[in-house]
Amino acid sequence: MGIDLITKRIEKANAKMDKRGLNNLLFYKAEAREFITHIPESTRVNNTFLMFPDPWPKHKHHKRRLIQPSFLELLAKKTRSTGHLFFRTDHTPYFEWTLELLEQSSFWHLVDQTIPFEHSSYFQDLLPEFNTCSACVSH
Numbered sequence: 001m002g003i004d005l006i007t008k009r010i011e012k013a014n015a016k017m018d019k020r021g022l023n024n025l026l027f028y029k030a031e032a033r034e035f036i037t038h039i040p041e042s043t044r045v046n047n048t049f050l051m052f053p054d055p056w057p058k059h060k061h062h063k064r065r066l067i068q069p070s071f072l073e074l075l076a077k078k079t080r081s082t083g084h085l086f087f088r089t090d091h092t093p094y095f096e097w098t099l100e101l102l103e104q105s106s107f108w109h110l111v112d113q114t115i116p117f118e119h120s121s122y123f124q125d126l127l128p129e130f131n132t133c134s135a136c137v138s139h
Ligand SMILES: C[S@@+](CC[C@H](N)C(=O)[O-])C[C@H]1O[C@@H](n2cnc3c(N)ncnc32)[C@H](O)[C@@H]1O
Pocket: 003, 004, 005, 006, 009, 030, 031, 032, 033, 051, 052, 053, 054, 066, 121, 122, 123, 124
């Protein structure tokens, strides 16, 4: 399942899915926090991949970053006990921000796990470099 706020990104993902004849994917236009909040109690997420979320570089905009203590708590509560969070960004300050919040979090712990299903994307291919970290739900 893939989520983005922008209709065009969802349409492009659907077009690529159709072109490749894939039938186990679902792309949904949604705000990430809102979407996760409404995951029903009977359903739990396995892995979450946050790929190049907007870094909001200005200090006064840091509160708009998706990775916040409250977001990490919400996501952990919606994730299976064996689930992971994978985070990737080309923005080093956002990477450090995320590492720090994960280190401090009582809901996640950092693990040394490579991202499964590694595949480049249009956006990723434009970037000279990026960083990835992964975390496991804490019990
Ligand atoms: C830099 S682009 C990366 C796109 C894609 N994830 C990739 O890796 O190619 C950041 C994307 O995050 C989406 N986005 C930003 N805030 C979001 C939110 N709160 N919920 C869902 N999508 C969001 C934007 O619409 C934008 O398409």
